[in-house]
Amino acid sequence: KKEVQYGPVSPEKRTDPAMEKWRDNRFGQFIHWGLYAIPAGYWKGKYYKGAAEWLKSWAKVPMNEWAKLAEEFNPEQYDPEEWASMAKQMGARYVVLTTKHHEGFCLWPSQYTDFDISNTPYQKDLLKPFVEAYNKAGIDVYFYYSVLDWYHPDWRYALKSEEDKQAFERFKTFTKNQLSELIERYPSVKGFWFDGTWDASWKASGQFSYELEKHMKQLKPGLIINSRMRADEWGSRHFDSNGQMMGDYASGWERKLPTDTSVLHNDWEACMTVPENQWGYHKNWEGHVKTPTELIEMMVRCTALSGNFLLNFGPKEDGSIREEEQLLVKEIGNWMEQYGNAIYNCAYAGLEKQDWGYFTREPGSKTVNMVVCNIPVNKALRIQLPKNLFIQHYEYMGKPLSKLTLEEIGKNEYFIHLGKVKTKQPFVINIQLTSEKTDNGLYQKAKT
Numbered sequence: 167k168k169e170v171q172y173g174p175v176s177p178e179k180r181t182d183p184a185m186e187k188w189r190d191n192r193f194g195q196f197i198h199w200g201l202y203a204i205p206a207g208y209w210k211g212k213y214y215k216g217a218a219e220w221l222k223s224w225a226k227v228p229m230n231e232w233a234k235l236a237e238e239f240n241p242e243q244y245d246p247e248e249w250a251s252m253a254k255q256m257g258a259r260y261v262v263l264t265t266k267h268h269e270g271f272c273l274w275p276s277q278y279t280d281f282d283i284s285n286t287p288y289q290k291d292l293l294k295p296f297v298e299a300y301n302k303a304g305i306d307v308y309f310y311y312s313v314l315d316w317y318h319p320d321w322r323y324a325l326k327s328e329e330d331k332q333a334f335e336r337f338k339t340f341t342k343n344q345l346s347e348l349i350e351r352y353p354s355v356k357g358f359w360f361d362g363t364w365d366a367s368w369k370a371s372g373q374f375s376y377e378l379e380k381h382m383k384q385l386k387p388g389l390i391i392n393s394r395m396r397a398d399e400w401g402s403r404h405f406d407s408n409g410q411m412m413g414d415y416a417s418g419w420e421r422k423l424p425t426d427t428s429v430l431h432n433d434w435e436a437c438m439t440v441p442e443n444q445w446g447y448h449k450n451w452e453g454h455v456k457t458p459t460e461l462i463e464m465m466v467r468c469t470a471l472s473g474n475f476l477l478n479f480g481p482k483e484d485g486s487i488r489e490e491e492q493l494l495v496k497e498i499g500n501w502m503e504q505y506g507n508a509i510y511n512c513a514y515a516g517l518e519k520q521d522w523g524y525f526t527r528e529p530g531s532k533t534v535n536m537v538v539c540n541i542p543v544n545k546a547l548r549i550q551l552p553k554n555l556f557i558q559h560y561e562y563m564g565k566p567l568s569k570l571t572l573e574e575i576g577k578n579e580y581f582i583h584l585g586k587v588k589t590k591q592p593f594v595i596n597i598q599l600t601s602e603k604t605d606n607g608l609y610q611k612a613k614t
């Protein structure tokens with residue numbers, strides 16, 4: 167065990183109401199919006215296939231040229247009420263919006279930089295109406311904030327000289343000022359999604375990130391901060407040098423999902439793009455665009471492993487939402503309307519995973535949701551229960567199933583026979599578990 171002074175600030179599994187609400191939310195909307203939405207993946211007529219919010223880097227654009235984009239940023243179609251109503255229709259219970267991405271441009275009028283919304287034709291604060299609209303829709307608001315800042319003259323990738331160190335001290339003060347400003351200006355914010363924390367300069371600032379997390383949680387008790395914010399004094403990120411998670415939930419799951427129950431030890435969240443790798447708006451998505459069904463299954467997998475799923479949207483420069491994302495709002499929204507109870511407030515059910523899909527359960531409930539994503543060729547859904555549990559009742563809400571029959575095929579082992587099924591989306595069967603074997607005729611000895 168290593169001596170770690172600047173590791174976790176909060177306990178690994180907080181039990182306060184704010185953190186319980188974070189868990190109950192389960193499904194969130196990520197929004198990447200900034201100057202990068204203007205060029206949208208093209209620079210001087212050339213197409214760049216990399217992530218659109220990184221275009222400055224791919225096209226090697228000098229910052230003084232990139233910053234000129236602020237002079238044309240004027241999102242006249244920006245309608246946060248519309249965004250919030252879409253998020254509500256989709257069934258998102260929280261939202262994470264980029265207040266400042268790596269480009270350094272701030273969507274709010276910051277007193278600590280001139281590279282912000284007030285120096286654009288639009289001028290007005292974008293965050294205030296956003297926070298109000300989403301809160302009014304009952305959706306919790308979180309702020310994405312990039313520590314890495316390509317615009318700020320005092321940013322340093324590494325601390326190689328005394329000059330670097332002095333500059334980075336100024337940069338850390340700037341960072342702390344901006345974060346305090348965001349909490350003070352928008353006090354209903356529920357937490358921060360930090361990014362841009364992989365460089366040596368920040369990895370050498372473990373004590374600072376420790377004290378900054380403490381400072382922010384003093385400014386706003388209950389504040390929720392992701393593990394990506396943190397390094398310890400040895401440069402270990404997300405988890406300290408003794409493997410203790412820093413921040414309030416593990417946020418290393420970017421465009422990838424966990425596959426086993428080892429993640430259950432901590433709260434965690436996976437963030438996901440619709441195309442393979444685009445967060446900011448790109449005019450032409452290349453390659454596979456995930457279907458609503460694929461994204462629904464990812465969300466279910468996260469819930470089934472007690473994690474959150476954060477699905478990304480990249481609004482256009484004018485503030486409008488692209489067709490593909492509008493389709494997701496409709497399709498995922500329909501599914502959540504019918505089956506949201508298998509997601510919200512749910513978590514790992516404690517049952518052995520089966521190939522046909524996922525079990526989810528509201529902690530402490532006797533009702534287990536079976537979310538069926540892959541109908542077996544024999545149309546029989548296998549269930550293996552722990553030895554002291556039995557199926558007392560089962561039902562399907564909704565239409566696609568004609569009838570269900572339950573067959574006991576072994577010790578605490580069952581088949582649910584589906585009969586005729588017609589469905590295009592995953593569906594949910596509820597089973598009631600009981601701890602005593604009630605022989606109410608539900609059980610048919612295996613027909614051997």
Ligand SMILES: COc1ccc([C@H]2[C@H](O)[C@H](O)[C@H](C)N2C)cc1
Nearest residue numbers: 198217219220361362420437445
């Ligand atoms: C170096 O590889 C990276 C760096 C940063 C990212 C950023 C993306 O721009 C987006 O904001 C994502 C959430 N974040 C990890 C992604 C991959």
